[in-house]
Amino acid sequence: MAKQDKESFVTEITPRSQDFSRWYLDVVRRAELADYSPVKGCMVIRPYGYAIWELIQQAFDKEFKRTGHQNAYFPLFIPESLLTKEAEHVEGFAPQVAYVTHGGGEELEEKLVVRPTSEAIFGTMYAKWIQSWRDLPILLNQWANVVRWEKVTRPFLRTTEFLWQEGHTAHETAEEAETETRMILDLYSSLSHRVLAMPVVKGQKSESEKFAGALRTYSIEALMGDGRALQAGTSHNLGQNFAKAFEIKFQARDKSVQHVWGTSWGVSTRLVGGIIMTHGDDSGLVLPPAVAPHQVVIIPIGRENWRETVLPRAKEIQAELVAAGIRVTLDERDERPGWKFSEWELRGVPIRLEIGLKDIEKAHVMIARRDTREKMSLPMDGVAPRLRELLDDIQQNLLNRALAFREEHTQRASTYDEFKAAMDGRPGFVISPWCGSADCEAQIKTETQATIRNMPIDGQSPGGTCVHCDKPAVAEAWFAKSY
RNA sequence: CGGGGCGUGGCUCAGCCUGGUAGAGCGCUCGGUUUGGGACCGAGAUGUCGGAGGUUCGAAUCCUCUCGCCCCGACCA
Numbered sequence: 001m002a003k004q005d006k007e008s009f010v011t012e013i014t015p016r017s018q019d020f021s022r023w024y025l026d027v028v029r030r031a032e033l034a035d036y037s038p039v040k041g042c043m044v045i046r047p048y049g050y051a052i053w054e055l056i057q058q059a060f061d062k063e064f065k066r067t068g069h070q071n072a073y074f075p076l077f078i079p080e081s082l083l084t085k086e087a088e089h090v091e092g093f094a095p096q097v098a099y100v101t102h103g104g105g106e107e108l109e110e111k112l113v114v115r116p117t118s119e120a121i122f123g124t125m126y127a128k129w130i131q132s133w134r135d136l137p138i139l140l141n142q143w144a145n146v147v148r149w150e151k152v153t154r155p156f157l158r159t160t161e162f163l164w165q166e167g168h169t170a171h172e173t174a175e176e177a178e179t180e181t182r183m184i185l186d187l188y189s190s191l192s193h194r195v196l197a198m199p200v201v202k203g204q205k206s207e208s209e210k211f212a213g214a215l216r217t218y219s220i221e222a223l224m225g226d227g228r229a230l231q232a233g234t235s236h237n238l239g240q241n242f243a244k245a246f247e248i249k250f251q252a253r254d255k256s257v258q259h260v261w262g263t264s265w266g267v268s269t270r271l272v273g274g275i276i277m278t279h280g281d282d283s284g285l286v287l288p289p290a291v292a293p294h295q296v297v298i299i300p301i302g303r304e305n306w307r308e309t310v311l312p313r314a315k316e317i318q319a320e321l322v323a324a325g326i327r328v329t330l331d332e333r334d335e336r337p338g339w340k341f342s343e344w345e346l347r348g349v350p351i352r353l354e355i356g357l358k359d360i361e362k363a364h365v366m367i368a369r370r371d372t373r374e375k376m377s378l379p380m381d382g383v384a385p386r387l388r389e390l391l392d393d394i395q396q397n398l399l400n401r402a403l404a405f406r407e408e409h410t411q412r413a414s415t416y417d418e419f420k421a422a423m424d425g426r427p428g429f430v431i432s433p434w435c436g437s438a439d440c441e442a443q444i445k446t447e448t449q450a451t452i453r454n455m456p457i458d459g460q461s462p463g464g465t466c467v468h469c470d471k472p473a474v475a476e477a478w479f480a481k482s483y
Numbered sequence: 484c485g486g487g488g489c490g491u492g493g494c495u496c497a498g499c500c501u502g503g504u505a506g507a508g509c510g511c512u513c514g515g516u517u518u519g520g521g522a523c524c525g526a527g528a529u530g531u532c533g534g535a536g537g538u539u540c541g542a543a544u545c546c547u548c549u550c551g552c553c554c555c556g557a558c559c560a
Contacts, residue, residue, distance in 0.1 A: 012494075012509090021554070029494090040551070096559070117560090150559065151484065157560090164560070219560095231560065268560045301519050338520035345520095356519060366519075449556090483559095 013346070015282045020226040025155070027276055031285045031347050034155045041153035041160030045269070048347065049156075051293035052272055053163065057143065059195045059290065060165060060267065063187050069139040069167060074121045076145070077112040082120040086245035089119065092212020096148040114147040119213065119238070119264055122168040123246035130250050130260060133172050137180070141167040156273030157230070157483050164268035170248060170260040174239070177261035181237040182457075184265045185218045188233040196271060197288040197398035198222050198278045199406055200232055201429070201478055203454030208438050211264075215239030221453040221478065223406045224277035227427025229453045229480035232274050238262035273483075278402050279371075285348030286370055288398050289391040294329040296321055296387060297344045301337050301356030314355050317365070317383065324384035326391070345370060350394045351387060371397050419467050419479075423448045429480045433473030435466030444468050450479040 012030055014022040028034050033049030045053065061071070077100060084090045093116045100112040115121065126138060147161045167184065171177045185202055192200045200220035210217035214236035222232045242248070243259035252258050279286040289295050298318055300310040314330055321328040331340050337354070344352060354366040365383060368375045371394050378386055409428025413419035422430045434440065434452065444467075445451050455475040462473035 019554090025553080036552075038551095092559095146560085148559070152558090162560070234560070266560065270560055299519095303518060306518080336518050336520090336522065338518085338522085340521085341519095342521045354519065358519080 013282060013284060016225060016280075021154075023280075023282075024273075024277060027280055027284050027346075028155045033272065033276075033285075036155075039160070041150055043155045043159050045163075048293060049272060052275070052287070052291050053269055055291040055293065056195070056267075056271055057165070059191055061141075061143075063191060064141050064165075064167065067139075067183065067187065069141045069169075071142060072140045073142055073144070074115075074118050074125070076115055078115050078118070078121050080111045080113055082124055082246075083113050085120065085123075086213045086242055088241070089213030089245075093117070093148075096150070098147050098149055115144075116146055116148045117264075117266075118142070118144070118146075118166055118168065119242055119262075120246070122264075123242045123248060123262075126168075126170050126260070126262075127246050127248045130170060130248055133250055133252050135250060136170060136172045136260065137176065138170045139167075139180075140169065141165055154273075156269055156276070158270075162268050162270070164266050166264060166266045169263045170243070171263070172250070172252070172261070174261050177239070177263050178237055181218060181235045181263045181265070184263070185220065185233075185235040185457075188220050188235065188265075188267060192220055192222065192232060193399060195288070195290045196275055196278070197290070197395055197402060198232065198271075198274055199399065199403045201454060201456055202458075203456040203478065205234075205454055206438070206441055206452045206477070208441060209452065211236045213238065213241050214264075215241065218457070219454050221480075221482075222274050222278060223402075223409060223428060223480070224274070224483070225280065225405070226277070227409050227481075229429065229478075229482040230270070230274050230277070231453070231482065232271060233265070233267040235265035236263060238264060279398055280348070283342075284346035286398070287348035287350060289350045289395045292348065292350050293327065294344075294347075294349050295326050295391055296328040296351045296353055297340075297349045298328060298330045298353045298355065299337055299340050299344075300330075300332060301354055301359075306356075307332070309357055310355060310360065313360050317353070317355065317380070320384045321387065324388060326384065326387060341368075350391060353383075353387075369394055371401070413467060414464060416468055419444075420448060423450050423479075423481075427481065429453070429478050431476060431478055432467035433462040433464050434475055434477040435469055435471040436474040437466070437469070437471070440466055440468040444479070448479075449481050451482055452477040453480050453482060454478060 013026040016023045032046045034043045034045050037044045096116055098114040101108060143165050145161055145163050150158050150160055153159050169180050189200050189202045192198050200222045202220055205217040205219055216237050218235045219231050220233045222230045224230050240259040240261060242262050248260045249257050250260060276285060298314050300306050300314045302310045311332060318328055318330045348370060350370050352368040359365050363380045364377050365380055367378050409426055411422040411430050413422045413430050413432045419430055419432055441452055455477050462476045464473055466473050
């Protein structure tokens with residue numbers, strides 16, 4: 001706990017500048033987003049945190065459906081033999097897999113793995129369902145929990161069990177699979193910007209960072225408030241790797257028998273952590289209106305009998321806002337207004353609406369926006385459409401602010417000296433040409449802790465030589481220390 | 484998994500070195516006064532001191548083991 005000066009109204013939150021990690025944990029705890037559970041590495045997502053996740057889910061799910069995907073549900077358990085079918089896949093996930101060895105009081109003949117991801121089980125079922133090119137494409141998604149045994153965990157950012165969405169598709173041609181992979185990447189990027197107000201860099205992962213078993217992996221990478229990067233979503237072109245391992249075959253238009261081309265892609269509850277670390281400040285959470293469980297909180301102000309004098313009018317305004325499609329809550333608890341202000345700021349509610357007798361007399365209300373802390377007076381008449389606009393403005397402002405932050409924390413380096421200076425200086429992205437060698441990548445990581453986050457698809461052509469060695473560069477890579 | 488730190492009421496922590504009836508602030512409950520930026524007064528409730536073993540007449544305190552959390556590194560959505 002850190003005592004604050006009088007100007008920041010919240011106590012028990014460590015200032016960001018003092019200790020970013022602690023600040024993050026304080027916000028998660030104080031805003032009641034999540035709590036530690038009795039199980040190591042597993043958190044309980046509390047109602048407020050879960051409400052944010054539900055809004056994220058809704059926004060993403062809508063886009064998946066719009067682009068032709070259907071939801072389904074596949075089992076939590078996967079027979080060990082299935083997971084081991086794709087060699088690179090097993091190797092990648094083996095250290096993180098949890099096993100079920102007993103059931104019904106007896107030892108199982110074949111161990112079951114608790115899914116760390118579901119390519120194996122989707123692949124197995126796709127092999128049964130696909131016979132003809134007419135069965136393609138198959139475009140499925142599932143919202144599920146997965147388990148990966150992690151050594152170091154942090155709420156939302158890395159937990160042993162986490163919630164996510166995983167899309168699994170099968171296509172007739174390589175081109176279609178690549179189109180799907182890239183389309184999803186674009187969709188993730190667009191949702192990140194529009195809904196989470198979290199700018200991301202779209203790009204391809206290096207060979208060493210790609211998904212185990214994929215042909216290639218694309219990711220969206222966001223920059224957190226402490227200058228570290230967060231992988232916020234991945235989209236994999238699986239090629240025919242899983243199709244061959246699971247014998248997912250179909251008879252093509254030319255009568256030949258071929259393997260399907262697969263993709264898989266996912267975003268997780270990690271996005272909640274991304275929102276916290278992108279927008280939050282020393283007073284707590286700052287939520288983009290699109291994912292704020294309460295977009296407006298109404299706080300009645302009054303002396304003795306505010307319940308009689310102010311509350312009825314507050315309820316009318318609440319009804320007006322609800323009718324306008326705004327998520328609004330009225331805080332009529334017996335607490336002092338100042339206490340409520342702090343409490344809702346800590347929870348990141350975008351707009352606070354204060355209404356007291358003075359306001360009712362003048363037929364206006366007091367408004368305070370969370371992002372800029374600006375206060376203003378608005379006429380009661382037409383308050384709903386005005387707040388609607390204000391919410392849009394806050395959403396846009398948060399994105400702009402995050403974009404500006406990323407600009408300030410993105411540097412270019414063409415020599416290794418410049419690179420190291422940049423990494424030691426202002427934390428953030430450093431864009432540099434790279435030769436494509438895993439050795440260079442590994443050495444840079446050892447020496448600076450920075451990794452290649454990705455290589456932007458629409459990035460500039462590199463030119464010149466690798467930032468680490470003197471071989472010609474093959475790509476322009478975005479480096480950063482990452483979560 | 485290595486290095487470091489920490490586990491005492493819901494939260495933040497004191498007490499441990501030097502063993503002897505478990506404490507503070509905040510929060511919570513009740514009553515009252517209050518209410519436009521985290522109010523005040525009064526009265527209360529809340530603890531197997533993370534867990535297990537040991538040493539001792541006696542352990543929050545000493546010893547051993549163990550579990551969990553945090554920070555820094557190696558692996559990952």
